[in-house]
Amino acid sequence: MSSSSAAPAAKPPMRDALVAAAFQLFLERGYEQTTVDDIVALAGVGRRSFFRYFPSKEDVVFPDHERCLADMTEFLAGGGEEDEPVRRVCDAARLVLRMYAENPAFSVQRYRLTKKVPGLRAYELSVVWRYERALAAYLRGRFAGQPDGTLRADVIAAAVVAAHNNALRSWLRSDGKGDAGVAVDHALGHVQAAFGRSVHPRPAAPLLGPDLFASGGERSERPDDVVVLVTRRDAPLWRVVQEFESALGRA
Amino acid sequence: MSSSSAAPAAKPPMRDALVAAAFQLFLERGYEQTTVDDIVALAGVGRRSFFRYFPSKEDVVFPDHERCLADMTEFLAGGGEEDEPVRRVCDAARLVLRMYAENPAFSVQRYRLTKKVPGLRAYELSVVWRYERALAAYLRGRFAGQPDGTLRADVIAAAVVAAHNNALRSWLRSDGKGDAGVAVDHALGHVQAAFGRSVHPRPAAPLLGPDLFASGGERSERPDDVVVLVTRRDAPLWRVVQEFESALGRA
Numbered sequence: 001m002s003s004s005s006a007a008p009a010a011k012p013p014m015r016d017a018l019v020a021a022a023f024q025l026f027l028e029r030g031y032e033q034t035t036v037d038d039i040v041a042l043a044g045v046g047r048r049s050f051f052r053y054f055p056s057k058e059d060v061v062f063p064d065h066e067r068c069l070a071d072m073t074e075f076l077a078g079g080g081e082e083d084e085p086v087r088r089v090c091d092a093a094r095l096v097l098r099m100y101a102e103n104p105a106f107s108v109q110r111y112r113l114t115k116k117v118p119g120l121r122a123y124e125l126s127v128v129w130r131y132e133r134a135l136a137a138y139l140r141g142r143f144a145g146q147p148d149g150t151l152r153a154d155v156i157a158a159a160v161v162a163a164h165n166n167a168l169r170s171w172l173r174s175d176g177k178g179d180a181g182v183a184v185d186h187a188l189g190h191v192q193a194a195f196g197r198s199v200h201p202r203p204a205a206p207l208l209g210p211d212l213f214a215s216g217g218e219r220s221e222r223p224d225d226v227v228v229l230v231t232r233r234d235a236p237l238w239r240v241v242q243e244f245e246s247a248l249g250r251a
Numbered sequence: 252m253s254s255s256s257a258a259p260a261a262k263p264p265m266r267d268a269l270v271a272a273a274f275q276l277f278l279e280r281g282y283e284q285t286t287v288d289d290i291v292a293l294a295g296v297g298r299r300s301f302f303r304y305f306p307s308k309e310d311v312v313f314p315d316h317e318r319c320l321a322d323m324t325e326f327l328a329g330g331g332e333e334d335e336p337v338r339r340v341c342d343a344a345r346l347v348l349r350m351y352a353e354n355p356a357f358s359v360q361r362y363r364l365t366k367k368v369p370g371l372r373a374y375e376l377s378v379v380w381r382y383e384r385a386l387a388a389y390l391r392g393r394f395a396g397q398p399d400g401t402l403r404a405d406v407i408a409a410a411v412v413a414a415h416n417n418a419l420r421s422w423l424r425s426d427g428k429g430d431a432g433v434a435v436d437h438a439l440g441h442v443q444a445a446f447g448r449s450v451h452p453r454p455a456a457p458l459l460g461p462d463l464f465a466s467g468g469e470r471s472e473r474p475d476d477v478v479v480l481v482t483r484r485d486a487p488l489w490r491v492v493q494e495f496e497s498a499l500g501r502a
Contacts, residue, residue, distance in 0.1 A: 125376045151417045151438055155445075158413030159406045166405040187402055194406075194445055 015053045015063070017043045022060045023109060031061075031117045058123040061110060065127045068099045069134060076138040085142040086156060086196040089135045090188040093164040096131060097184045100168060104176030111172040132161045156195045163187035266304045266314070268294045273311045274360060282312075282368045309374040312361060316378045319350045320385060327389040336393040337407060337447040340386045341439040344415040347382060348435045351419060355427030362423040383412045407446045414438035 021043035025034040036057055040050050054060045072092050079088050100107040114120045139153035146152075167187040171180040272294035276285040287308055291301050305311045323343050330339050351358040365371045390404035397403075418438040422431040 122373055122377055125380055126373055129376055148441060151414060151441060154413045154417040155410045155442060158409040162405045162409030163402060166402045187406075190399060190402060191406060 014043075014045060014049060018045065018050055018053060019060055019063050022057075023106070023113075026061075026113055027109065031113060031120065058120060061113065061120055062123065062127060064099050068096055069127075069130055071095050072131065072134050076134065079138075084197050085139055086160075086192055088142075089139060089157065089160050090192055092135060092138070093131075093160050093188060094181075094184060096164065097168060097180060100172075101180045104180075108172055108176045111169075128161060128165070132157050135160055152195075156191070159191045159195065160188065163191045265294075265296060265300060269296065269301055269304060270311055270314050273308075274357070274364075277312075277364055278360065282364060282371065309371060312364065312371055313374065313378060315350050319347055320378075320381055322346050323382065323385050327385065330389075335448050336390055337411075337443055339393075340390060340408065340411050341443055343386060343389070344382075344411050344439060345432075345435065347415065348419060348431055351423075352431045355431075359423055359427045362420075379412060379416070383408050386411055403446075407442070410442045410446065411439065414442045 018039060022034070022039045025038050025042060029038075034057075036047060036050055039057075039060070040047050043050075050060075054063070072095050075092050075095060076088065114124055136153050136157035139156055140150050143149035143153050164184055164187060167183040168180065171178060171183055269290060273285070273290045276289055276293060280289075285308075287298060287301055290308075290311070291298050294301075301311075305314070323346050326343050326346060327339065365375055387404050387408035390407055391401050394400035394404050415435055415438060418434040419431065422429060422434055
């Protein structure tokens, strides 16, 4: 947020001025009561300038999502076969967090505004949907040809978005206090644990019954290196060993 | 869909007539080109009758979601402590599927319409969001006081909705052919396997490092009865036994 940097500004000043004027008016008068004419008058520019940057009044509330969506798509496209897919989409989701955390005061203001205005809530849902579809499209590509590939892709994308937003919204509700990054890392860790390569259970193959079974683990790039064993705590050790050996094909 | 039943009709005939007239016009002229006046003229009723049943033109496209949301909320509220929470939300999601499957031709028509009209897509996103929040609210109640309770609730609700919609949309894309129930059961089974009581891994406690760890398993009603052991396939047996014992607190 420093203005003394020698680097060229990434965002045109007029665009920033329009966002600042819009939020000043939204907070003073309310969102519905503010027109585009009011915004351009305060910013000292013409209507055409507004619409050059923002297709509608809703868009000025979320001025950075298009850039963030483009960054996310580029980040996902830049990955290779060696990237663990669930980790990659979690890292992609962190780009959204970074955008919010760049300017906590603005993000908290917008959060309060969005909660109050149903039209903005609907707009936000459509933005969240686009992030989710970007993550799902990447995962669908990575899981192509695998059993339940599109299902797994859609479920994991939704889980990543939900975890990210759970942490993000807690942070916004706390007025941007605390470290949003730590909270989001914790939430995304939950999803990685549930779906990432090492601990993804294989639902279709409860080889050993409902309470005690082993599976071949994750079926993606390295299908054979992990075994997930779920067992009752009171199972006798000999039985656990037997099932483990059996799952490995050693018995 | 039988009209010979002696039971009283659940939906008023005028409401059905408005939905039928609306869809006839949407398909003939397009959604945007059809006004509420056109719809009421074809149905032979006044504008006031339309708005008695539907707040807006969008609502006539999704005439049964309000009832379904109410049914879902009632179903969730009717559950007891003995219900496994993830299974309960999966069963709640099946109420939505049932609504679509009741009338495949109408559901397929609407799916095609929704894909073409951005305003309807936005409306549908807001409906999906309300289902997701109903499921999440139930899970937050069930997980109250547990570590990461709201996070787990939000992630599972999102995963259930994504799995349900993955199967539902495949069915709609196939023009309503095949058994939607079987497809949705399979998709929800995936979520239950990932998050249900028996196989929910405990992300926050990778006690034994990234490749070989044990955890206390699911932390809901019966926190201590399941152990999830994730191990490399090439791990020596002595190490697996050691870690299992250690996870049980026996060692």
